[in-house]
Amino acid sequence: MKENIQKQMEEKLYQRNYTKHGFDLNPVVSITTGCIVILLSIYAFISQQGLFNLRPAKEVFEEAKKFIITWGDWLFILSSNFFIILCIYLATSRLGKVRLGGVRAKPEFTNFSWYSMLISAGMGIGLMFWAVGEPLYHSQIIPPIYQHDNGDFTAMATTFFHWGLHPWAIYAVIALALAFFAYNKKLPLSLRSVFYPFLKEKVFGITGDIIDILAVLSCLFGLATSLGLGVQQINSGLSYLTPLPYNTYVQVLLIVIITAVATLSVVSGIDKGVKFLSKLNIKIAFIFMTAIFLLGPSFYIIRLFINSLGIYFNDFITSSFFLEESNVWQGGWTIFYLAWWISWSPFVGMFIARISKGRTIREFVFAVLLIPSILSFVWLTIFGGTAIKVNEWSNGSLYGVVNDHLPIALFEMINLLNIPIISSIIKTALFITGTVLVISFFVTSSDSGSLVVDNITSGGKLNSPVTQRVFWACMEGFIAAMLLLIGGKAALSALQAAVISTGLPFAIILTIMSILLLESLQHTYRKQKKFYDIQTVKNIIKNDIEEKE
Numbered sequence: 001m002k003e004n005i006q007k008q009m010e011e012k013l014y015q016r017n018y019t020k021h022g023f024d025l026n027p028v029v030s031i032t033t034g035c036i037v038i039l040l041s042i043y044a045f046i047s048q049q050g051l052f053n054l055r056p057a058k059e060v061f062e063e064a065k066k067f068i069i070t071w072g073d074w075l076f077i078l079s080s081n082f083f084i085i086l087c088i089y090l091a092t093s094r095l096g097k098v099r100l101g102g103v104r105a106k107p108e109f110t111n112f113s114w115y116s117m118l119i120s121a122g123m124g125i126g127l128m129f130w131a132v133g134e135p136l137y138h139s140q141i142i143p144p145i146y147q148h149d150n151g152d153f154t155a156m157a158t159t160f161f162h163w164g165l166h167p168w169a170i171y172a173v174i175a176l177a178l179a180f181f182a183y184n185k186k187l188p189l190s191l192r193s194v195f196y197p198f199l200k201e202k203v204f205g206i207t208g209d210i211i212d213i214l215a216v217l218s219c220l221f222g223l224a225t226s227l228g229l230g231v232q233q234i235n236s237g238l239s240y241l242t243p244l245p246y247n248t249y250v251q252v253l254l255i256v257i258i259t260a261v262a263t264l265s266v267v268s269g270i271d272k273g274v275k276f277l278s279k280l281n282i283k284i285a286f287i288f289m290t291a292i293f294l295l296g297p298s299f300y301i302i303r304l305f306i307n308s309l310g311i312y313f314n315d316f317i318t319s320s321f322f323l324e325e326s327n328v329w330q331g332g333w334t335i336f337y338l339a340w341w342i343s344w345s346p347f348v349g350m351f352i353a354r355i356s357k358g359r360t361i362r363e364f365v366f367a368v369l370l371i372p373s374i375l376s377f378v379w380l381t382i383f384g385g386t387a388i389k390v391n392e393w394s395n396g397s398l399y400g401v402v403n404d405h406l407p408i409a410l411f412e413m414i415n416l417l418n419i420p421i422i423s424s425i426i427k428t429a430l431f432i433t434g435t436v437l438v439i440s441f442f443v444t445s446s447d448s449g450s451l452v453v454d455n456i457t458s459g460g461k462l463n464s465p466v467t468q469r470v471f472w473a474c475m476e477g478f479i480a481a482m483l484l485l486i487g488g489k490a491a492l493s494a495l496q497a498a499v500i501s502t503g504l505p506f507a508i509i510l511t512i513m514s515i516l517l518l519e520s521l522q523h524t525y526r527k528q529k530k531f532y533d534i535q536t537v538k539n540i541i542k543n544d545i546e547e548k549e
Contacts, residue, residue, distance in 0.1 A: 090361055118368060125227070182460070248484050453475075
């Protein structure tokens with residue numbers, strides 16, 4: 001019966017697909033998204049040249065960013081807290097027993113592969129970019145999110161707040177909704193499917209197209225922000241190792257080269273390219289992190305981790321509901337991060353959904369919410385703690401680098417490390433490892449994102465033509481390059497403005513999605529409970545018969 005319903009649903013959705021010339025996609029979603037990106041690019045180019053008296057795109061982005069931060073900050077704060085509360089409820093209530101894919105479904109990947117893909121796709125590039133700069137910045141400028149100042153501990157707790165439960169709760173909710181409606185309700189793996197209980201047949205028409213268009217745009221700009229940050233850091237690493245200059249044009253060239261590499265992984269598919277690179281990322285990251293821990297202030301890092309973790313959990317509720325009146329600090333940090341996580345959530349959520357069939361909701365939520373958060377805390381403490389101490393040893397010179405040129409902060413920290421024995425060889429090895437790791441995370445994010453965007457634009461098909469995957473991989477690189485060119489020297493500001501602009505409407509969509517998920521889970525729990533009750537009765541009868549014999 002369910003298989004017949006699934007066929008009917010897929011036929012309604014796929015009958016509108018364009019299936020010629022190596023494509024299999026929804027033309028409304030794909031063409032509309034492509035046109036918006038191209039028109040925005042043309043406007044950005046023309047305005048930057050000063051033609052037709054158009055306002056520069058950079059200024060428009062900045063104004064949109066200020067408006068959203070001023071009037072929409074409360075929405076980001078409340079919605080992200082709601083997602084955490086929902087995750088805790090789902091994991092601890094009876095609904096946690098529901099299995100994604102049905103009672104007989106089995107996990108497709110081992111736990112190590114699953115965790116590796118979660119972390120690599122979730123925020124690998126971001127952790128590489130901000131792990132040095134953010135803790136060091138907050139150690140010098142006291143964040144208003146905490147009412148007390150415990151120096152380095154408060155700085156690290158603030159960083160934990162931005163990279164811990166809040167982002168992973170956002171990812172967990174959207175991933176759970178997508179996985180549940182795809183595997184349990186037998187709907188296509190597409191964002192529009194989540195709204196079927198509310199919109200019914202309309203999800204297969206223009207209304208569903210609008211939802212997917214917003215998802216694709218949000219995903220593309222969120223991913224482009226991460227790729228833009230990553231390529232700046234790659235350029236910094238290469239500048240340390242070679243005479244290569246650090247500028248926007250070099251970064252655009254790097255985007256072209258690395259996007260071409262990512263395309264090869266995209267062509268290989270999720271079971272080969274993406275899984276292999278994700279596991280490789282984790283192994284290299286562990287080696288890199290261990291080396292920094294051993295060469296840095298190890299005992300200080302351990303104390304910093306324990307004390308910061310205590311402050312983070314002790315003040316979690318007050319800091320979670322903090323709203324700054326001026327929005328100067330919170331707008332540039334907390335709101336930017338929340339908008340970034342929300343805008344990137346269709347990509348990460350879809351990817352997590354694809355690799356999580358067979359997991360119970362309790363297992364799913366605890367794994368997605370806790371394991372990446374804890375590993376992120378360890379990573380941030382090792383690199384952030386080392387940065388804080390190196391800044392002390394260098395009389396504040398590292399902080400100056402963070403203020404003036406954030407992408408190069410990681411490599412400058414390595415350069416300033418006090419390594420007496422054959423220091424030049426060790427430092428060169430660390431420079432190379434760090435650069436390789438950023439490139440690897442860049443490729444993993446790009447190929448994973450391409451598969452997800454391709455999945456949405458094809459109406460939920462898991463296996464679409466190679467030509468289509470290559471097209472979206474190139475489109476992601478194009479948007480990242482465009483944002484870097486728009487921003488010029490202030491590229492980071494342009495990236496932030498773009499991601500905040502796309503994050504606001506999607507915060508509303510995610511909240512509605514959460515309510516629909518909760519309602520549908522209640523019904524599925526009752527059905528699975530009946531199955532388990534019947535199985536229990538059967539086992540009791542079977543045991544009685546065996547005992548009598």
